[in-house]
Amino acid sequence: MIKNLSSFLLCSFVLTCASAQETGVDLLLKGQTQEDQKVKLVKTVKKLELDDTFLVQAYGSMRSIRNYPAKFDKVFESFFDKKYSQTLVYLNRFTSKNSRLKSLLAALKLYSYYKLDLKQSFVHLWIEQSAQNNFLNSELGVALDQIVGPKASQWLIDGGVYLDKNYRSLLNLFAHHESVFNSSLQAYAHLRSGQEALKWVGKLAEGDELRYLLGQTLLVSYASKNELAKAGKVVKEVIEPYLQGKDDLEKITDYYLTLARLLYQAGAYSASERYYYLIPDESRNFLQARVEALWISMRKNDYETLLGELKSLELEAFKHHYHPDFYLVSAMANLQLCQFSKVQTVFNHFIEASKVESSKISQAMNSDKLTLKEEDFFTRLWRNSLKARKSELEKLSQLKLKNESNIIQASLKSVEKQLIFEKKRQWGNSEKLITSTLRKMRFVKVEFLSRMRRLKKMLAKSDQKIKKVDTVARVSSSIEKTDSLFFPQDGILFGDEVFHLSSLQKSLCIEGKEK
Numbered sequence: 001m002i003k004n005l006s007s008f009l010l011c012s013f014v015l016t017c018a019s020a021q022e023t024g025v026d027l028l029l030k031g032q033t034q035e036d037q038k039v040k041l042v043k044t045v046k047k048l049e050l051d052d053t054f055l056v057q058a059y060g061s062m063r064s065i066r067n068y069p070a071k072f073d074k075v076f077e078s079f080f081d082k083k084y085s086q087t088l089v090y091l092n093r094f095t096s097k098n099s100r101l102k103s104l105l106a107a108l109k110l111y112s113y114y115k116l117d118l119k120q121s122f123v124h125l126w127i128e129q130s131a132q133n134n135f136l137n138s139e140l141g142v143a144l145d146q147i148v149g150p151k152a153s154q155w156l157i158d159g160g161v162y163l164d165k166n167y168r169s170l171l172n173l174f175a176h177h178e179s180v181f182n183s184s185l186q187a188y189a190h191l192r193s194g195q196e197a198l199k200w201v202g203k204l205a206e207g208d209e210l211r212y213l214l215g216q217t218l219l220v221s222y223a224s225k226n227e228l229a230k231a232g233k234v235v236k237e238v239i240e241p242y243l244q245g246k247d248d249l250e251k252i253t254d255y256y257l258t259l260a261r262l263l264y265q266a267g268a269y270s271a272s273e274r275y276y277y278l279i280p281d282e283s284r285n286f287l288q289a290r291v292e293a294l295w296i297s298m299r300k301n302d303y304e305t306l307l308g309e310l311k312s313l314e315l316e317a318f319k320h321h322y323h324p325d326f327y328l329v330s331a332m333a334n335l336q337l338c339q340f341s342k343v344q345t346v347f348n349h350f351i352e353a354s355k356v357e358s359s360k361i362s363q364a365m366n367s368d369k370l371t372l373k374e375e376d377f378f379t380r381l382w383r384n385s386l387k388a389r390k391s392e393l394e395k396l397s398q399l400k401l402k403n404e405s406n407i408i409q410a411s412l413k414s415v416e417k418q419l420i421f422e423k424k425r426q427w428g429n430s431e432k433l434i435t436s437t438l439r440k441m442r443f444v445k446v447e448f449l450s451r452m453r454r455l456k457k458m459l460a461k462s463d464q465k466i467k468k469v470d471t472v473a474r475v476s477s478s479i480e481k482t483d484s485l486f487f488p489q490d491g492i493l494f495g496d497e498v499f500h501l502s503s504l505q506k507s508l509c510i511e512g513k514e515k
Helices: 002-023 034-047 053-064 070-080 084-093 101-116 121-132 141-148 150-157 165-170 180-189 195-200 209-224 229-243 249-265 267-275 287-298 302-312 324-336 340-366 377-398 404-463
Strands: none
Touching: 053 070, 053 101, 053 141, 053 249, 070 084, 070 101, 070 141, 084 101, 121 141, 121 150, 121 165, 121 377, 121 404, 141 180, 141 377, 150 180, 150 209, 150 229, 150 377, 165 180, 180 209, 180 340, 195 209, 209 229, 209 249, 229 249, 249 267, 249 287, 267 287, 287 302, 302 324, 302 404, 324 340, 324 404, 340 404
16 A cells, blocks of 8 residues: 555656646746756655655645745755754744645654654644644544554653643543554553553554553452452453563563462462462562462461471571561461460561561651662653653754753653652552551451460369460550551552451361361
8 A cells, every 4th residue: 555655646746747847837946947846856756765654645745735935845855855853943933824734844743753752742742733633534644653653552661751631631532533553642541540441452452562551450450349250351361462472571470470369369279379389489579479379378277388488488588578468477377376476476576577667668758869669660661751851851952942842841840750659659558568467467466365365264274374374565556657648559459368367266276287
């Protein structure tokens, strides 16, 4: 189709030139002779990349506009000579009230932004043109989509494009429009949108990065609502096809971890355990997977395996990682086995570790320069965005494009705020995790004291004397709270395992795995 269109336009041009002497066609460049004009147009056509549908369409649109002011010759000459920086300078100087010429100039500006890698400027203008005019349905709009659409998702991610609420509102005006770039941009705007992401998953190719990220968004939403069948469908139709042929350790282990959590939530403990143990020790998910797998041994009353895993997690290599579930499971397991001294030791270690972690959180949240707790997709996105916006601002400043520079400067400030938001989210999630575990530990402490009292009564009935009973020191069950705003935790929500602690136990203490 591209070759046919290009051939048609080229033939049309040659025929027009051949008949120009007979018909007296209007000169495109004021003051030039007809012969000079033909020579210049031939040179212009030869420079066109005939496999670039937009360049061919732009040239055809230019040829169809008659009697435009001569000053725009500079715009067209620089554009078709691929001098895109100079084109932007001219476009900043010249404006037109002619609707056709105005649309063409806007399209040339978009293409120039794209070629100069001015991503934020491109997206802003593209949204404005698509919302206000019939740009997406125009020949220029369709031709541009064929150029920018195929790799749009990765292009948007790499550039960390920022969309404020005004541009998001404009996007909604043409959300229904079928175009490759529009599908990618709409998907990009719907990350973290819960089940709204479902609208855009099917519009992207299986190997598209944004399709994978939308799948993650859907998994969190479905799992939090215990809609496990829907979550499983997302894994089967979105996550697994994306990972086919991929050699990305972390994304593959993210998949194992997600599947293990969903299976656990569904009560398929053995299958869940297999996926937890598929995660290799070189993965960043390794320790998290091992700690979460402890709950499976707890559910099975497999205390031999559980105590062995707890012992391995106490190694020096793990002392610098704070995983509150480790302490919670350890306390519960030892309590089930009536190892009261060990339970108290776990309480003490948990409180000390939580104090250290709480101190880190407090220092980070109150610091003038908020540090990054860990790298994830969104922190990486906005850090890349900062770099890209600074580069874009520098390019625009060099071209002395003041209005565009001011817009990018505002975007730069918004991106800085977004990165702070992500940092606070991470630290806020850590505080929520501590608070949640403390609440569960309070229940374990109550059960701990209750069992000691019951044991005392049982022994008293047997006329046995206990010198030291119920002398365990009280454990702090809360941390200092503030009025700071913390953001919702990203991830899958689990049921409260603590309340399974003693519901099925027939005796005060157990000695091993139930058969």
